[in-house]
Amino acid sequence: MILIDEPLMFAFVAFWLIWMAIFKTPPGQWLIRLCEGPLMTFARYIDFHVMKLAAFFVWISTNPVAALRIKGKEVKLKVEQPSITPEKAAEYERDLEEIHKMQPQREPMVRLNIGTALLLILVFIALYLLAMFMGRWLAP
Amino acid sequence: MIAEVESLTPVIAILCPAIASILIVLFGKWPNIREGWTMLAGIIQFLIVISMVPVILDGNIITCTFFTAFPNVEFGFSVDAFGLVFAITSSFLWILVSSYSIGYMRSLHEHAQTRYYFCFAWAIFGAVGIALSGNLLTMFVFYEILTVSTYPLVAHDQTPEALFAGRKYLAYLLTSGVFFLAALIITYHISGTTDFVNGGIPNLAAEASRAVLVVLFMLFLLGFMKAAWMPFHSWLPTAMAAPTPVSALLHAVAVVKAGVFGIIRVVCYIFGVDLMHALGLGLVLISIAIFTIIVANLFALAQDNLKKRLAYSTINQLSLVIFGVALLTPEGIEGAMIHIPFHAFMKITLFMCAGAIMVASGKRNISDMAGIGRVMPVTLITFTIGALGMCALPPTAGYLSHHLLVHGCEEAGGAISYFPYILLIAAILDVMYFFPIIYIAFFKKPEGGSKLKEAPLFMLVPIVITATCSIIFYFYPDLFYMSDLVETAMTSLNIGGGMHP
Incomplete structure (x- = not known):
């Protein structure tokens, strides 16, 4: 049985072979350039952020208390920065650096420890509970 | 009525590589004996696995239980037709890749060969364990064994690049394992069982709300990152830093196929087609698959490194399997199941050819391979078969599974009946990045005089066998009982036609 797309597929193969015989270079160079340029940049961007996410889990799980303090300090600095004096801001920055030393940022995904695994399980159990409550709440 | 046959055969099959791994270490100083054990274990395992076929084709399942981990959750094996398809594929290809590895590792004078064969055996132990698992818990244990045992293989070269690839590989797949564990716990909490049941766990729909089931399915999907669906795919091209036999078996057969195998298990044996249909999850899965198919093909176009191009092609083909099962139609699921062995044979041919080219010429980039087909005709002819x-x-196996997937789309009806055009676009993109390799290899003039010759016979024979099998499957899809087993699996699933995702 001939399928809907088969004649088109064979036509494309024939077209490709004829094109190569005439021009000696594969058709669709613009598509290849698009893939090599913007598309690969996009791929690297996505990969970078997925890696960053994993690195973030590793960073938090190393010392969750210190991680929360650092994040709290960072948020406080961002909120207060427009209204405080440069001296105070510098003081905050120094504090932040001190706390950062408690929890050094490693190369992304150097290791995935048991803490990370437990944290992930907790996150997803929380997600599950949230979904369960939402389900009950939305139920008629 | 499906009858359960109690037997130790699955355990013996799974233990073959584990026992071989001990012998490999003991005879590490005698390479011939060490590699002899690898080959022997592969052959014995394949024979044991194939010996289970007649029982399964009679409509039975073979079970073997070790202990009860939790109420209603037993650690044990349950061999059904679908599991056997994956087990036969992995165990047969292990024999061929063992032979290929001997040629490859010796030609390149690779270091730490005992460690390599040891980890390889444990990887097959994990893969066959996944195939024969009777429930999610057993599958999870072997899934993690597979992840951990393949890390030393990915990082084998111990160069900074290989170590980074290994770390990334481990980070992605262990994180994925955590999601799988979470999904396993939730499934048990909801239904009180983790067994694979034909047509899905019966009380799953009744015990949980729609939102919980959707979250559960998403957790399962994240748990099967081994299927390399986008955007969680980048571990696969990075893992190409591994030696080529590792890329061939683990990243074209064992690891990635474990991912799609798991997805099919969840769709057909945990959720069931009816529940997937009711939740509208088929469409979610189709969307992910189509996105991955198209984007992976576009990425492949941009690669000059042959192994990386093959890696992106693998990502595309794995999503074809996901696409097939997401159609939730008999022919779609049949296409997905049969594409697992078919793709394994074709892709392993391509990877082994890439390795043979590297061993014979040291070339990794496609642009450097001008005229290589004239000096390595056997390798490049087999490469052409895999590419077709x-x-x-x-006349290749890929045509048959594509045929089934297109029929699956037509069977689904509605807007899905236009999806064969997406498959057409995917196939056209495949032509666009595979045909130039063939053209460059056969029709471009080589630069400078070349004294290249074919790779060693140990490497060439497995390539020819897998390429030949890829063609035989086209004329006789029942080779290794593949189509019979898939049909048995479909019969036991008892799926009606004409459903929409």
């Missing part, structure tokens, strides 16, 4: 399969062109 990827492009779903006859």
Whole structure:
């Protein structure tokens, strides 16, 4: 049985072979350039952020208390920065650096420890509970 | 009525590589004996696995239980037709890749060969364990064994690049394992069982709300990152830093196929087609698969490194399997199941050819391979066969599974009946990045005088066998009982036709 797309597929193969015989270079160079340029940049961007996410889990799980303090300090600095004096801001920055030393940022995904695994399980159990409550709440 | 046959055969099959791994270490100083054990274990395992076929084709399942981990959750094996398809594929290809590895590792004078064969055996132990698992818990244990045992293989070269690839590989797949564990716990909490049941766990729909089931399915999907669906795919191209036999078996057969195998298990044996249909999850899965198919093909176009191009092609083909099962139609699921062994044979041919080219000429980039087909005709002819399969062109196995997937779309009806055009676009993109390799290899003039010759016979024989199998499957899909087993699996699933995702 001939399928809907088969004649088109064979036509494309024939077209490709004829094109190569005439021009000696594969058709669709613009598509290849698009893939090599913007598309690969996009791929690297996505990969970078997925890696960053994993690195973030590793960073938090190393010392969750210190991680929360650092994040709290960072948020406080961002909120207060427009209204405080440069001296105070510098003081905050120094504090932040001190706390950062408690929890050094490693190369992304150097290791995935048991803490990370437990944290992930907790996150997803929380997600599950949230979904369960939402389900009950939305139920008629 | 499905009868359960109690037998130790699955355990013996799974233990073959584990026992071989001990012998490999003991005879590490005698390479011939060490590699002899690898080959022997592969052959014995394959024979044991194939010996289970007649029982399964009679409509039975073979079970073997070790202990009860939790109420209603037993650690044990349950061999059904679908599991056997994956087990036969992995165990047969292990024999061939063992032979290929001997040629490859010796030609390149690779270091730490005992460690390599040891980890390889444990990887097959994990893969066959996944195939024969009777429930999610057993599958999870072997899934993690597979992840951990393949890390030393990915990082084998111990160069900074290889170590980074290994770390990334481990980070992605262990994180994925955590999601799998979470999904396993939730499934048990909801239904009180983790067993694979034909047509899905019966009380799953009744015990949980729609939102919980959707979250559960998403957790399962994240748990099967081994299927390399986008955007969680980048571990696969990075893992190409591994030696080529590792890329061939683990990243074209064992690891990635474990991912799609798991997805099919969840769709057909945990959720069931009816529940997937009711939740509208088929469409979610189709969307992910189509996105991955198209984007992976576009990425492949941009690669000059042959192994990386093959890696992106693998990502595309794995999503074809996901696409097939997401159609939730008999022919779609049949296409997905049969594409697992078909793709394994075709892709392993391509990877082994890439390795043979590297061993014979040291070339890794496609642009450097001008005229290589004239000096390595056997390698490049087999490469052409594999490439035709990827492009779903006859006379190769890829054409058959493509055929089934297109029928699956037509069977689904509605807007899905236009999806064959997406498969057409995917196949056209495959042509666009595979045909130039063939053209460069056979028709471009080589630069400078070349004294190249074919790779060693140990490498060439497995390539010829897998390429030949890819063609035989086209004329006789029942080779290794593949189509019979898939049909048995479909019969036991008892899926009606004409459903929409």
